[in-house]
Amino acid sequence: MIPYINVPFDYVASLLGAPTDELKMIFLFLISYPLAGVLKRLPDHKPWTKNVFIISISIFYLVGLFDLWSGLALIIFDAVGAYLIAKYVEGPYMPWIGFSFLMGHMSISHIYRQMADSPSSVDITGAQMVMASELNDDQKERMIVDLPAPLDFAGFVAFFPSIMIGPAFDYIDYHRWLNTSMFDLPPGTDPMKAPPTRKKRKIPRSATPAMWKMASGLLWVLAFLQFSNYFNKEVVLSDRYKNMGLLWRIFHLHMLSFVTRMKYYGAWSLTDGACTLSGIGYKGLDPKTGKPNWDRLVNIRPAGVEFAQNSHAYLGNWNMNTNHWLRNYMYLRVTPKGKKPGFRASMATFVTSAFWHGFYPGYYLTFVLASFIQNVAKNSRRLLRPFFMTPDNKPLPRKRYYDLLTWLVTQLTFSFCTAPFILLTIHDSMLVWSRVYFYCPVGVALCSLFLASPGKAWLARKAGARSARGAQGGKPGLGRTDSMDSLRGTTLGVPSEPGREFDELVEEIMVEVKMRRGSRAGPEGVELMI
Numbered sequence: 001m002i003p004y005i006n007v008p009f010d011y012v013a014s015l016l017g018a019p020t021d022e023l024k025m026i027f028l029f030l031i032s033y034p035l036a037g038v039l040k041r042l043p044d045h046k047p048w049t050k051n052v053f054i055i056s057i058s059i060f061y062l063v064g065l066f067d068l069w070s071g072l073a074l075i076i077f078d079a080v081g082a083y084l085i086a087k088y089v090e091g092p093y094m095p096w097i098g099f100s101f102l103m104g105h106m107s108i109s110h111i112y113r114q115m116a117d118s119p120s121s122v123d124i125t126g127a128q129m130v131m132a133s134e135l136n137d138d139q140k141e142r143m144i145v146d147l148p149a150p151l152d153f154a155g156f157v158a159f160f161p162s163i164m165i166g167p168a169f170d171y172i173d174y175h176r177w178l179n180t181s182m183f184d185l186p187p188g189t190d191p192m193k194a195p196p197t198r199k200k201r202k203i204p205r206s207a208t209p210a211m212w213k214m215a216s217g218l219l220w221v222l223a224f225l226q227f228s229n230y231f232n233k234e235v236v237l238s239d240r241y242k243n244m245g246l247l248w249r250i251f252h253l254h255m256l257s258f259v260t261r262m263k264y265y266g267a268w269s270l271t272d273g274a275c276t277l278s279g280i281g282y283k284g285l286d287p288k289t290g291k292p293n294w295d296r297l298v299n300i301r302p303a304g305v306e307f308a309q310n311s312h313a314y315l316g317n318w319n320m321n322t323n324h325w326l327r328n329y330m331y332l333r334v335t336p337k338g339k340k341p342g343f344r345a346s347m348a349t350f351v352t353s354a355f356w357h358g359f360y361p362g363y364y365l366t367f368v369l370a371s372f373i374q375n376v377a378k379n380s381r382r383l384l385r386p387f388f389m390t391p392d393n394k395p396l397p398r399k400r401y402y403d404l405l406t407w408l409v410t411q412l413t414f415s416f417c418t419a420p421f422i423l424l425t426i427h428d429s430m431l432v433w434s435r436v437y438f439y440c441p442v443g444v445a446l447c448s449l450f451l452a453s454p455g456k457a458w459l460a461r462k463a464g465a466r467s468a469r470g471a472q473g474g475k476p477g478l479g480r481t482d483s484m485d486s487l488r489g490t491t492l493g494v495p496s497e498p499g500r501e502f503d504e505l506v507e508e509i510m511v512e513v514k515m516r517r518g519s520r521a522g523p524e525g526v527e528l529m530i
Helices: 006-016 020-041 047-065 069-088 094-116 125-131 137-142 150-157 171-178 207-227 246-278 302-306 311-316 320-331 343-357 361-388 399-417 419-423 426-435 439-451 454-472 498-517 525-529
Strands: none
Touching: 006 020, 020 047, 020 207, 020 246, 047 069, 047 150, 047 171, 069 094, 069 150, 094 343, 137 171, 137 320, 150 171, 207 246, 246 302, 246 399, 246 419, 302 311, 311 320, 311 361, 311 399, 320 343, 343 361, 361 399, 361 419, 361 426, 361 439, 361 454, 399 419, 399 439, 419 426, 439 454
């Protein structure tokens, strides 16, 4: 660490009552903006200068600002190990060996972090989490044909605007940014419609969108610093909280979740802005406006989370790059050719997502409860929403009440569900849950019982009849895509329908048993579930 670098941060921390490391992290986010501006101005025809600059700044962040010598060693170990595995291990198991190496090492770091039990201090697990022929179109577009040059790969790993907390991106994005092919116009595009640049650079001007992202990030951080004094885990664990009325307790629980999200909104908006200023956030020209789109690395959409009316929208707008990674590199990759993703894909994605976050018990309470919430939410929407729509799938006047109710239920449900993610331990989580009478699992259990009863079939017939009348009139009814089934399996690894996926597991076991048994008789169908 640079001598005396902590002095100004310690002084400001004493005035604000905030941890020193959190202030240093905000400083890191902000200083990344002018440094990203310098990075953008390095010669495009000398990519090695950009790599060296990136690596130098990241070393300053890790050891000059935070004294993370051991963290630097861990990142180098992970990067060198992954590179050597990719270079020398041949065959179809190479990706899985690399995956196991990185996930295993990161898991060890998570355990050390949990043993240290210092949430306010900066460690290296955040940076490790960022690292972490039968392909779909998206996978084909992002695959790497040739092994990267060592210096290019080091620059990718050490990309300073996002090294501490993300946003994460694929190596192919970095490669195309480095050789500037990312900024080529699509074939057939009028060159006069090319976005404006400065001098001979190919990277379009991006200061204005970057400043807007920085401003929004700072507002979220300031809001967090202000409200976290009133809504924090110490409050919900106190006797004062226990003596509040039930509605006030639910309100405080919701605000605890909301204020915690403010920190992530601020941090991810700030890092996204620095990435935008460097140019790597470029996503091409907006087909509607013809202007540059700088949303390639957007990791969070606060409005999408805060106004979500269903669980899929809530989870899908949170940590979006992780959702993308889990979908393309786990959920779809473990699915055999010619088959739809099933229980194995969901379970592999769930376990990967859980291990990626760490080993605090609270994480797993949230994941398990969220999977049942997903199941209830999807079925409830499919059964209830048609009654608030016309047969030709247009909203009725009363749908505004449905929208308001589903928004309120979604927000309060996930305020309860995500509390263990903040409280971390089973004791604290159960204590807080009990103080609001376990309203979420009770509601989920009652809804699940209804979905297992004949009432579901009766309601489904009623809903189906409304959709059928719309289809008979030549207009589309409410289909499965309306309930976002096309995105199944993409939301942070949370199983969307655990009941159906259990049935799929049984079917897979039945197929395997039949293959091994041959013509011999044995239990089949429902008998295997008993």
